[in-house]
Every structure is written in structure tokens, then in C-alpha cells.
Amino acid sequence: MGSCASDVFRVLFCGEEFNWGYKFTKEALQDDTDIVVSCCPREDVGQHIGSTDLAVPLMARLDCQMLDRAPRLKAILQYGVGVEGIDIPAATQRGIWVSNIPSEGTGNALSCAEMAIYLTLACLRSAHACAESIAQRRVGVPLGRTLFGTTVLIVGFGGIAKELVPRLCPFGVRVTAVRRSSWGQPADASAEALLYDKGAWSDMHRFAAAADIIIVACSQDRTSMGFVNDGLLAACKPGVIIVNVARGGLLDYSAVRAGLESCHIGGLGLDVHWTEPFDPQDWIAEHPRVVLTPHVAGVTELSYRAMAKVVALEARRVQSGLPPTIQLAAVPSPRTEVVLEPQ
Structure with a gap:
């Protein structure tokens, strides 16, 4: 009835x-x-x-x-x-x-982890330059970089990171992580055991200095807004790749733009943006070392x-x-x- x-x-x-x-x-x-x-x-x-x-x-x-x-x-x-x-x-x-x-448990974190790897590989292999070579009927260029042998820093150690770590390790990388909460919780044990090194939020700059790739997978609040800023980028290696599958506000726009202009940032993979939908005419959206997806990491x-x-x-x-x-x-x-x- x-x-x-x-x-x-x-x-x-x-x-x-x-x-x-x-x-x-x-x-x-x-x-x-x-x-x-x-x-x-x-x-x-x-x-x-x-x-x-x-x-x-x-x-x-x-x-x-x-x-x-x-x-x-x-x-x-x-x-x-x-x-x-x-x-x-x-x-x-x-x-x-x-x-x-x-x-965790819904496939959302797993899907976001896969997207983080996709964006990382797209940056390493210069996806835009590859498309340009196809358009110009060129073969053998660009020269890419491998994920093998790199150090990947994951910022945050929630559901995405726990799915990401075991998927990154088979590529032959050293995976490190920093988090705001304390380490050693039983639920983290399996993924945590695979880490090459781990630290606290206060260790961010030290870990960033050793990283070839930084994957942002933390929550956004007053304490984390814009943490990828001039100070953090100054601590990074030249050519660092940054991937964000968390929230757009975690990256300081001006700092990221300056890093791209100076080539200090070698590649930027974004599934989340400062404003959404992101302006396709924005300087960053049009940059050849930037790979964008439309906030679809978890949309499977x-x-x-x-x-x-x-x-x-x-x-x-x-x-x-x-x-x-x-x-x-x-x-x-x-x-x-x-x-x-x-x-």
C-alpha cells in the first residue's frame, strides 16, 4: 500500500x-x-x-x-x-x-589512488607533449621519466593513502608519508609497514626535500589550507612533480604558478582545483606541464x-x-x- x-x-x-x-x-x-x-x-x-x-x-x-x-x-x-x-x-x-x-570500504579511496597514479604517470611521461607529437606526426619524442627509482611522498595517511601505498610499491619506488595524527594505529598497519619512512606534519619540509613526487591526499581545514606554498616548494628538488587528489585549496595558487614559471615544478597533476569547475582559460590550465581531470578521481x-x-x-x-x-x-x-x- x-x-x-x-x-x-x-x-x-x-x-x-x-x-x-x-x-x-x-x-x-x-x-x-x-x-x-x-x-x-x-x-x-x-x-x-x-x-x-x-x-x-x-x-x-x-x-x-x-x-x-x-x-x-x-x-x-x-x-x-x-x-x-x-x-x-x-x-x-x-x-x-x-x-x-x-x-575506505566503498571503492572511493581505491579509485582515488588509481587516479593519483594515472596523474603521476601522465606528468612523468609529459602527456601534453605526447599529444603534440601525435598532432605533428613525430615519433620518439618526448623523453619521459620513469616512476621506478623515485621517492614518492604522500601527504596524509587516510583511506586514499592506504590504498595508494601497496599500488605504488610494485613500481619500484620508495614511498614516504607524513600525517597530522599519530602513527601506529592498528588499522594502518598493513600499508604503514610498506613505507620507506614516515613522519609528522612538522617533518613536511624534510620529507619534501627528498621527494621526486608529492601526492596530496589529506583533508582540508584551517591548518592545511595552502600548505603547498612558497616555503614548501623552496624545500623541494627542482623538477618536483606534485599531484593533488584531495582538495583544491591545499595548494597555494600563486606559489604553484611561480613554481611552474621557474620550472621548479616539473609537472602538476590536478583532479581538484581552486575553483570548480576550473576555468579552461586559466594560465595554469593552459600550461604544458599541467595535467587536469575534472574532479573524477572517486567517480567510478x-x-x-x-x-x-x-x-x-x-x-x-x-x-x-x-x-x-x-x-x-x-x-x-x-x-x-x-x-x-x-x-
Whole structure:
């Protein structure tokens, strides 16, 4: 028997980017007649959030002003790891659960690790110069570099790094890593054992000085914003290759541009950018030593179908009055007693 309109639980994908998430989630919940899954452009979220029970932000910011327009909202579930676009304190104050989908176990981290290797190889083999040679009917150029024999520094040691390390080692590289949290957690043991060396965030410059390739795979917050800056690049070898599959704001734009201009940066592989979508006419986008992909590192059928199943599971939990499996916001109980502060 179908549910009446007032009983329908509404899931809203906030943004039309990464649209496979919406499509696969709708497919996963197609037999749940009392759950409706919809999608709207980022600029229209405010028009739909008022009738939403579970919001899934995709490139859309959910700040306190937006949350004020969402009296029915019970939970926010980030489609992926990064929750920097969600005002978690404001959500907590309003009794709204905040959750995300960790990259490990869904194929997301694995997919991002593969993309990091792809971008690294594309930089080493001068992908743009190869395309130019094809266009000019030349053979035997450009002269490439091998991944074999290099030292690769991974910044961050979360899900992506743990998938990346065992995939890099067979190439005959020395893999090092720095992280902000402490080492030695049991879950890290298998990947950690393969590292040539490891250090703390404070060891960054020392590790960067020994690296031929730096792969950025850490989270972005106030402490990590723009950490690839003039100071870090000055510590790097001339010709260093930098690959970013995490967040665009981790690289300082001016420092990276200067590094490319001086040839101190020998190659730059970016799946994430300072603004998205990235301007194709931007100086960096047009540089011959830069390889860009459109924020698709985690966008594979493997990962997106797995993450859609997580959204379906969490939608059913929240619909039943249960909290999300992962809670990033401590919600007062009962929810009806939440007192909103004047904005």
C-alpha cells in the first residue's frame, strides 16, 4: 500500500554535479515507495530544502542561513568524505545529524589512488607533449621519466593513502608519508609497514626535500589550507612533480604558478582545483606541464554504486528515527527541545 504524501520521506541531492550519485541512489531506493529521492541545482536548494528530511550536498554549501529554511531536516549526509561545506555547529544547534561516507570500504579511496597514479604517470611521461607529437606526426619524442627509482611522498595517511601505498610499491619506488595524527594505529598497519619512512606534519619540509613526487591526499581545514606554498616548494628538488587528489585549496595558487614559471615544478597533476569547475582559460590550465581531470578521481561505477547503497541504508535508518551510522554532530535529544538562537 502506498503512503500518503505527508508520510513520504524526502531525500534531496543538493546540486546536479556528480549526478551518478543521485541516479544510483534513486535506483537503490526504487522499491521504497515511502522514500522520494530528488535532485536540484545548487542555486535552487533554498527552494526545496524546506520539504526535505535528508539532504545530500553535492558542491552545495549548507550554512546556518540555509538550515534556517529547513524545518523538516533530520540529517545531512555528505556524499563522500569532506564536510567543509556544512556548518556542523549550526546543524548541531538545530538538532540535525551530520554524517559522511568514509572513502575506505566503498571503492572511493581505491579509485582515488588509481587516479593519483594515472596523474603521476601522465606528468612523468609529459602527456601534453605526447599529444603534440601525435598532432605533428613525430615519433620518439618526448623523453619521459620513469616512476621506478623515485621517492614518492604522500601527504596524509587516510583511506586514499592506504590504498595508494601497496599500488605504488610494485613500481619500484620508495614511498614516504607524513600525517597530522599519530602513527601506529592498528588499522594502518598493513600499508604503514610498506613505507620507506614516515613522519609528522612538522617533518613536511624534510620529507619534501627528498621527494621526486608529492601526492596530496589529506583533508582540508584551517591548518592545511595552502600548505603547498612558497616555503614548501623552496624545500623541494627542482623538477618536483606534485599531484593533488584531495582538495583544491591545499595548494597555494600563486606559489604553484611561480613554481611552474621557474620550472621548479616539473609537472602538476590536478583532479581538484581552486575553483570548480576550473576555468579552461586559466594560465595554469593552459600550461604544458599541467595535467587536469575534472574532479573524477572517486567517480567510478564501483565507488558510486557502493556509496549509493550507503545513502539508501542511512535514509532508511533516519526515516525510522535512528541516527546515521556515523555521527559528526552531537544532536540533543529529544529533537523537539532544541532552542534556536536568534540569527
